[in-house]
Amino acid sequence: MPESPVRADAKRNRSRILAEAAAVFAEKGASASTEEVAARAGVAIGTVFRHFPTKRDLLQAIVKDLLERLTEEAATLAADGDPATALFDYFRHMVAQAAAKKTVADLLAADTGVQLEVSGPVLTLSAAVQTLLSRAQHCGAVDPAVRLDEVMALLTATCQGALRSGWSPDLQERTLTIVFAGLRDRSSQAGEDVAAVRRRSG
Amino acid sequence: MPESPVRADAKRNRSRILAEAAAVFAEKGASASTEEVAARAGVAIGTVFRHFPTKRDLLQAIVKDLLERLTEEAATLAADGDPATALFDYFRHMVAQAAAKKTVADLLAADTGVQLEVSGPVLTLSAAVQTLLSRAQHCGAVDPAVRLDEVMALLTATCQGALRSGWSPDLQERTLTIVFAGLRDRSSQAGEDVAAVRRRSG
Amino acid sequence: MPESPVRADAKRNRSRILAEAAAVFAEKGASASTEEVAARAGVAIGTVFRHFPTKRDLLQAIVKDLLERLTEEAATLAADGDPATALFDYFRHMVAQAAAKKTVADLLAADTGVQLEVSGPVLTLSAAVQTLLSRAQHCGAVDPAVRLDEVMALLTATCQGALRSGWSPDLQERTLTIVFAGLRDRSSQAGEDVAAVRRRSG
Amino acid sequence: MPESPVRADAKRNRSRILAEAAAVFAEKGASASTEEVAARAGVAIGTVFRHFPTKRDLLQAIVKDLLERLTEEAATLAADGDPATALFDYFRHMVAQAAAKKTVADLLAADTGVQLEVSGPVLTLSAAVQTLLSRAQHCGAVDPAVRLDEVMALLTATCQGALRSGWSPDLQERTLTIVFAGLRDRSSQAGEDVAAVRRRSG
DNA sequence: GATGAATGAGTATTCATTCAT
DNA sequence: AATGAATGAATACTCATTCAT
Structure with missing residues (x-):
């Protein structure tokens, strides 16, 4: 049997x-x-x-699922993509997806009223993004001073913005272009600013 | 009487x-x-x-209130502030506020389940931000190609990100630094990218 | 003063x-x-x-008012009208009024949920109708065996019917014609029936 | 299964x-x-x-139930009863029932505040009463000029009267006797009246 | 394991009535 | 005497969760 x-x-x-x-x-x-x-x-x-x-269990399972899928996509890009653009492609892809599918990207930020426990899957996702970031920095496509948490912060913020406010594809691109520019050359013009920040946030 | x-x-x-x-x-x-x-x-x-x-009326009143306060702050900065930094100060201020007070900034993006009618106040706020933006562009502090809707998009996205994910002050600054850099020099290093965007989004 | x-x-x-x-x-x-x-x-x-x-007091006052008005109308008809038709005219008038104005005739039957105390005014109204009835019977226009309570019962029943079911003027007339015929000649064809009734209800 | x-x-x-x-x-x-x-x-x-x-659904279900029961009773009488008296028996039965059970006969006239949809069942009931009426007219027990809507009007009016005003059995009978007399001999003594009505209501 | 009926706490909203101004 | 804001009990309806079948 x-x-x-x-x-x-x-x-x-x-x-x-x-x-x-x-x-x-x-x-x-x-x-x-x-x-x-x-x-x-x-x-x-x-x-x-x-x-x-519990309903909470259901929500949590969904989010876990979603994170796993996102992680896979990052891994795939890390394997196949051009290191110089993979991170940006990933960003663009996720934002577009969020805006289009009005998916549960929502839940990523847990305004559920319920508190979801998803730290595990989030860590795995972060690791995948870290890979993309490091390689982009190696190529000189992203400023070496940029850290992972900033990238994750910008990623989720733009996804949610696109999702909630319904950014048009055009607006998505223009917004991301600004973010990408910032990621690239934080060191140059923004230099003195960075110094200021370091002083402030100790 | x-x-x-x-x-x-x-x-x-x-x-x-x-x-x-x-x-x-x-x-x-x-x-x-x-x-x-x-x-x-x-x-x-x-x-x-x-x-x-109605509960909806209550929510709407709150949001209207909040938007009015935000608009006032922008107006004040436009009057008193250094044109070159006022926009950035405003950004920083709002993000910090959102993260700290866990206010109803939330409602700005209306994931209320209820549909709130706040187009009026939102327009007024946009107008106030437009002023900050124009002046920053006059000074050369912000790339002249940047448009209002991108700025609003980045503003709400970062506020919400800070609010929902609880960005630390340090993370707030590092994230904003990237955004500010992007706003400044989109034209220089990011040049070819912008060209690409223009092609894509017509 | x-x-x-x-x-x-x-x-x-x-x-x-x-x-x-x-x-x-x-x-x-x-x-x-x-x-x-x-x-x-x-x-x-x-x-x-x-x-x-109290709301009950308000309702009661209205009903009292209405009953007084109805009583007056009956009294007027008793004074001026042709005894042979006055009762029928009164009926017709009240039914039409009820149907048209969807007045508070409703309240006469007290399906208010509240219990109204209006026995006094009701007695006065009954007395007025009694006059119309007696005179009609003297003329031979109404069967002498008819009693006041039957008349009041038919009066309220038809008023309410007209009110609630929205009888058209045509239907009002046809229905009342039947009732009037019944009031007139209960004694003739209906004779054996009456006998049966007397036996049953002792 | x-x-x-x-x-x-x-x-x-x-x-x-x-x-x-x-x-x-x-x-x-x-x-x-x-x-x-x-x-x-x-x-x-x-x-x-x-x-x-919905509460409305509940009320509607009750009324539908009631109408079905009433319809059945009419059908039974049409099958078994003496055509000459079946209609009168039905009347008497319904009025007695309304007065005694203080049932929901009330709802028949829909002073519910809510609008109930019961046209279907009402039509079926009307059809059943039509049968009783036609047969009574064939026997000469009811004036051939009487139409269904007058009968329904008198039926509901008396039921409601009995219900709301709490007619005693004795009063029920005396009132119905008048109505029955009217139904029988509208043509004879009431002749001139009928003519008048026809003129008025075209 | 699946079904779907039953539970009952929770929520927005209404309205007669009271009372400070 | 009039005003109209405040009260709070009452009511229709929803939904996560349990449990008998």
């Missing part, structure tokens, strides 16, 4: 629920009802709660 | 409610209960609804 | 409130809000409650 | 709720609270709303 056949069903249900939940919460925000998720996944409400004992 | 004394009481209540509501919604999100607002303002629930017949 | 001038104001307010209340309750039913009555009467809510300490 | 057993439970609850709701609304009017219905049906408030998502 192979693995119990029931389990196959359950697994299918689980991912169906996850997928529909992502869609529902993306459309209506985290306050959408679990009942609607169940309906759209074609299962009864009890089934949702069997798989995710 | 002076204004009716009854109104004095009512006015005091109204602002008390507004203030506490801003605090409550900032802490717990827009889905916090109106009852809690009432409790914290020390009035009965009916009083809240007498002043703001 | 004549009567205090304040009192004149108060009296005017009282009748204004009474009139608007009748209109409001007629339109929206007895569950309309007292606040609306106040607004339409152009006074503050407190003033309404000063004159009628 | 028999029907799911879960459904049995649910069905029992549904009718329990319906029955208690009818009782509650009959006693206290349509503005009685849904909570009380739930309490009296021995279920939690959520259960009531699961079965009837």
Whole structure:
């Protein structure tokens, strides 16, 4: 006897629920009802709660999923892409995705009302971005003084901005162009500024 | 005939409610209960609804208030500040404020679930920022190709980022430094990039 | 000094409130809000409650007023009208009025949710109708066996029917024609029926 | 496969709720609270709303139920009864029922404040009464000029009168006797009156 | 494991009534 | 006497969660 056949069903249900939940919460925000998720996944409400004992668990699973996907994309770019542009491509790609799909990128910043525990997956994502950053700096495409947390901060801020305020593709590009310019030449004109900052923030 | 004394009481209540509501919604999100607002303002629930017949009205009033305050600050800086740094100061000030007070800056991007009507106040704010921008460009402190909507986009994105992800003062500064650099010298090193953008977005 | 001038104001307010209340309750039913009555009467809510300490009091006053008016109309008809038709005219008039004005005739049957005390005025009205009835019976226009309570029952039932179901003028007439025929010749064809009734209801 | 057993439970609850709701609304009017219905049906408030998502739905279901029962009774009489008296029996039966049970006959005239959609069931009831009427006219027990809408008008008016004003059995009979006489001999003594009516209402 | 009915605390909103001005 | 702001109980409806089938 192979693995119990029931389990196959359950697994299918689980991912169906996850997928529909992502869609529902993306459309209506985290306050959408679990009942609607169940309906759209074609299962009864009890089934949702069997798989995710709490709404919080469901949200957390979605976010974890999303982060994993984003991490994979970063890894792929790190493997195949031109080091000089991969970081910028990644930025652009994510922002476009956020704006277009109104995905759960939302949840990344956890204004859920619920506190989600996703530090693990976030760390992995950061590591992937770190790779992109380092290589870009090696090429001279990004100022060597730039640190990972600034990049992550700008990344999430622009994604959310694009998502929430519905930036047009044109606006996305113009905004990112400014950010990219900043990442490149922080050292030159912005030099004295950096010095000032160091003094202030000790 | 002076204004009716009854109104004095009512006015005091109204602002008390507004203030506490801003605090409550900032802490717990827009889905916090109106009852809690009432409790914290020390009035009965009916009083809240007498002043703001709908929760939506309350949220809208808060946002309108906030935007007005922000607009005033921009105007003040435009009047008194050094044109070369006023825009940057404003940015820095707002981001710091958002991060510190965890205010309702949140609501600016309206992930309220409710649709708020605030186009008027938003326009006024934009106008105020436009002034700061133009003057900075006259001084050569900001690239003349930069447009208002990019600035507003970066402003809200960084405010929200700071708010939601709780950027430390240090991180705030480092992130803004990148943005400021981008605003300044988009034309120089970033030259070819800009050209590319123009091609893409027509 | 004549009567205090304040009192004149108060009296005017009282009748204004009474009139608007009748209109409001007629339109929206007895569950309309007292606040609306106040607004339409152009006074503050407190003033309404000063004159009628309870909503029930207000409703009661309206009904009393209405009954008095109806009584007057009956009395007038008794004085001026043709005894043979006055009762029928009264019926017709009241039904038409109820259907047209969607007045507070409603309240006559007290489905107010509140219990109104109006036995006094109702007795007076009954006395007035009794006069019409007796005279019609003297003329031979109404069967002598008909009693007052049957007439009142039919009167209120038809008024309410017309009011609630919105009888057209045509339907009003056809329905009343049947009732009038019944009032006239209960004795003839309906004879054996009456006998049966007497046996049953002892 | 028999029907799911879960459904049995649910069905029992549904009718329990319906029955208690009818009782509650009959006693206290349509503005009685849904909570009380739930309490009296021995279920939690959520259960009531699961079965009837809106108070309006609940009221509508009650009325539909009632109309169906009334229609059945008319059909039974049409099948078994003496054509000459069946219509009168039906009248008498309904009025007695309304007065005794203080049922929701009330709702028939929809002074609910809410607008109920019951045109379907009402049409079916009318059809059933039409049968009784036609047969009575064939027998000569009812004047051939009488139309269905007059009969329905008198039927509902008397039911409501009996219900609201609490007619005693004796008063019910005496009132109905008048109505029945009117239905029978509109043509004879009432002749000139009918002519007048025809002239007026075209 | 899946189903979906039941639960009941929670939420926005209304309205008669009171009371400070 | 009038005003209108404040009160707070009441009400329809929602939704996460439990549990019998």
